[in-house]
Amino acid sequence: MGFLSIFKSTFLLWVLILSSCGNKMTSHKNTEDPILVEQHTPLTDSLIMAANRTQEYLPLLKNKKVAVVGNQTSVIFKKEGHIHLVDSLLSLQIDVKKVFAPEHGFRGEADAGEAVKDGLDTKTGLPLISLYGKNKKPSDEQLQGLDVVLFDIQDVGVRFYTYIATLQLVMEACAKNNIPLIILDRPNPNASYVDGPTMEAKQTSFLGMTTIPLVYGMTIGEYAQMLNGEAWLDSKLKADIIVIPLKNYTHNTEYHLPIRPSPNLPNDKSINLYPSLGLFEGTNVNAGRGTESQFQRYGASFLKPSAYTFNYVPKPNFGSKSPKEEGKTCYGKDLSNTPKLQRVSLAWLIDAYKNTTDKNTFFLTDSFTKHSGTEKLQQQIEAGLTEQDIKKTWQADLDTFRKIRIKYLLYN
Known part of the structure; x- marks a missing residue:
């Protein structure tokens, strides 16, 4: 309820701010800023990514200290190509404090299984905190002072693909620290079926943290709701999540990923x-x-x-x-x-x-x-x-x- 109240009270103010300064945020000739309005992906006629639905989540970030969990797939599609979510947020004066990077790193260049190091993003200067290696879950100290965490990673719908494990651990950390988590949904290219062996509880690892089939047929936003609803988080915690959904999407929607979700999935x-x-x-x-x-x-x-x-x-x-x-x-x-x-x-x-x-x-x-x-x-x-x-x-x-x-x- 607190989050909804914030949304209602800040939405009008945010719209006025965007109206007055939107033209200063871009050099494009188009009167509508392509970062601020919903844009179709380059490869479909109607599908709209949650990250493109900026009017749904920017009011929730205004005047907040924000962390982003993302990688090279965390982009906003534009007519001219795409812009990284972090770059977009910074250009809009959103107070991004740090970035948490999953397996393969923030720019998606690390090998499978290769430890991702903490450091600074060379483009933005933001602190990068690895969630792959010894530290797979944000610590209380790393979350200290944050008001909200934004999660945006392209998944491929396979249990041993580690991004859903990262999601689960981020949800647990946010729940423990009473920090809201906003999840920007993306299509699952393997969402049209459910198949494979179901994981046994005794086999829990970073390659599978819940007893789900190998292919589970859900977007990452849907899966987050399941983790909450089935009390699958550690100690039966429940995260305060808001899922920003896709528009014009079904589990049978054909979608061609324009950016590799990881180095060894090229097409x-x-x-x-x-x-x-x-x-x-x-x-x-x-x-x-x-x-x-x-x-x-x-x-x-x-x-x-x-x-x-x-x-x-x-x-x-x-x-x-x-x-x-x-x-x-x-x-x-x-x-x-x-x-x-x-x-x-x-x-x-x-x-x-x-x-x-x-x-x-x-x-x-x-x-x-x-x-x-x-x-x-x-x-x-x-x-x-x-x-x-x-x-x-x-x-x-x-x-x-x-x-x-x-x-x-x-x-x-």
Whole structure:
């Protein structure tokens, strides 16, 4: 109620301020400042990002000390391209005090699993506080003096993609310190289905903090509501959240991410295959890291050459300084022309296991268990179960989750 009162009391004043000084904030000839009005993304006719809906959240930031949780995807789309959310807020005299950076860093340049260091943003001079490394949750000291936290990160809807873990820990920290959290929603490119093994509670890690399926079919804003509503935050805390929703969006809306959400997800195909090929992260098989086709191929030097017509050699590159099987000829499959999936596929994982020359070293057991969320999947593959038989064991948990999920959906 306090937040709503602030909104009502400041909205009129904010509108007057924008009206009087809006023309001074931009050099564009257009009479409407493209930062201040809702703009369609360059790749759709009607979809509007929450970050573009500035009139919905700027009044909540006026005269507040603000922290932003964001990365390279935290942008406002304009007719001429885009502007980073932090740059936009600073240009509007919003008092941004610091930025919290998730895995891959604020500018999205760190490798997967690479520690992100604290420092200063070279462009804005703002303090950067890493939420990936030893410190994954904002501390009480780091939140001290803040009035509100703004969260804006592009997710891809896969449980082991760590941005939803960052969201959960930020929600817990804000709840503990009685700081409101505003979440700017973005599309989930894998929102049209729910599939995969459901994580067991005993497998909780940064690769999965709640007992949800591998693919959960929700935007990050919807998922935040679920975390609150199901009392899944630590000590059953409840965060004071406001979700700024997308406009003209459904879970079936086609959306092409114009900015890589992380270094090794370069395009739509990699994002679509990521729920399936991401399971290779828990094996010794290379899933395209060290090539320009990350998560669009798989292979290894220890897979039988006679079983494959495709091979490649991983080399260090952007986002992968030391890829698996570096410098070795990897035998496997090119999946770059695979039709779009609406499910998790185990076919390629099972294929690779059947064709490995050393089944004892194929799985990195602890890592694979954390990625899949269960010990059962490795055991099922090793026992020779078919994909169909394995998927039958998921269904009861998936049905239970779908019933929970529907309560928190903001979009059809």
